[in-house]
Amino acid sequence: MDWAKAKSILIVAFLITNLFLGYNVFKDSEIRHYAYTISIEKIDAVRELFQEKxxxxxxxxxxKMKKLPQFTVEYETYDRELIEERFPDFTSISDDIIKYQKENEIVEVEYHKKSITYTNDNEIPIVEETDENRAQEVALDFIKNHGFQGTDVKLWSTKKKYGEYEIVYKQKYENLILDHxxxxxxxxxxxxxxxxxxWLNPLEAKASDKEIIPVTKALMLAIDDLRMKKENEDSEVIIEDISLVFKLDILEFDELINEKWYEINESTGTGLLYWRIFLADQDYIDINAETYD
Structure with missing residues (x-):
């Protein structure tokens, strides 16, 4: 055999082997880093099935959904320096607690320093008709102007009740929503x-093998509940958002235990994972996202 030809064949074979090995290393790495992957065909099939209904x-x-880390968090705390920086026109009205005022507007930090509230009791004339979009603009301007807007903020819901709009923002951490x-x-x-x-401060993240169900399976598990939301067989239900939510093992009320939420200094991620399926009418369905062998 011609040595030059044999050499060329060996080089080509070597390159093909390297490509094959490289592909498998890439796939193994992908498997290690992702909790699941879904094909486009499967996603389209689910959309089509739901469309028929x-x-x-x-x-x-x-x-794709990256594997979820196990992380430790603590509650963000607030002090006088922060209030004076974020609300510069307000004046302190107490030496004992963190409480500042400007006319009938008050901003206050709870004694445990882990939550902040602002109230506005000024007479508010009806100067404009406020619709949902305008209410969201006003809310966003407020959190921006007071330095609370960041890349970890997600608009979560908007509800109207008794002429008022309640706009809720949730905290994001990578591809998770932190419910607390x-x-x-x-x-x-x-x-x-x-x-x-x-708000929460993530302190440490570690690798975790916690498994979750794919979003397509969550949708299939929710299909009966979604059909129940329809007014009649011909009416539509519209899904606007699907988010993976993490709820820490922290109780809001202390009726059964002595420890309150704000007495938790640090909490490690061992809570509940669920898919929240948001509908266009602000209703939602929660589906447990964890798998159990």
């Missing part, structure tokens, strides 16, 4: 009349 999926469906990190803004007649913030 008049359930419209306007939400993005992730093809939130900002609640109440808007009336184009002004913020109440604001509350409780």
């Amino acid at each position: 008049n359930i419209i999926i306007n939400a993005d469906i992730q093809e 990190g939130y900002m609640n803004v109440i808007v009336r007649n184009g002004q913020v009349i109440r604001f509350e913030r409780r």
Whole structure:
């Protein structure tokens, strides 16, 4: 055999082997780093099935979900320096507690320093008709102006009740929503009349083998509940968002135990994972996202 030809064949074979090995290393790495992957064909099949049942999926469906870390968090704390920086026109009205005022507007930090509230009791004339979009703009301007807007903020829900809009923001951590990190803004007649913030500081993240069900399976598990939301067989249900939510093992009330939420200094991620399916009418369905062998 011609040595030059044999050499060329060996080089080509070597390159093909390297490509094959490289592909498998890449696939192994992908498997290690992702909790699941879904094919486009499967996503399209689910969308089509739901469409046939008049359930419209306007939400993005992730093809891949990274494995979730086990992380430790603590509650964000607030002090006088922060209030004076974020609310510069307000004056302290107490030496014992962190409480500042400007006319009938008050901003206060709870004694445990892990939540902050703002109230506006000024007479608010009806100067404009406030619709949902305008209420969201007012709420966003407020959190921006007071330095609470960041890349970890996600608009979560907007509800109207008795002429007021309640706009809720949740805290993001990578591809998770942290249920206990939130900002609640109440808007009336184009002004913020109440604001509350409780936020988390992620301290440490470790690798975890916690398994979750794919979002497509969560949708299939929710299909009967979604059909129950329809007014009649011909009406539509519209899915606007699907988010993976992490709820820490922290009780809001202490009726059964002595420890309250704000007495937790650090908490490690051992809570509940669930898929929250948001509908266009602000209703939602929660589906447990964890798998159990």
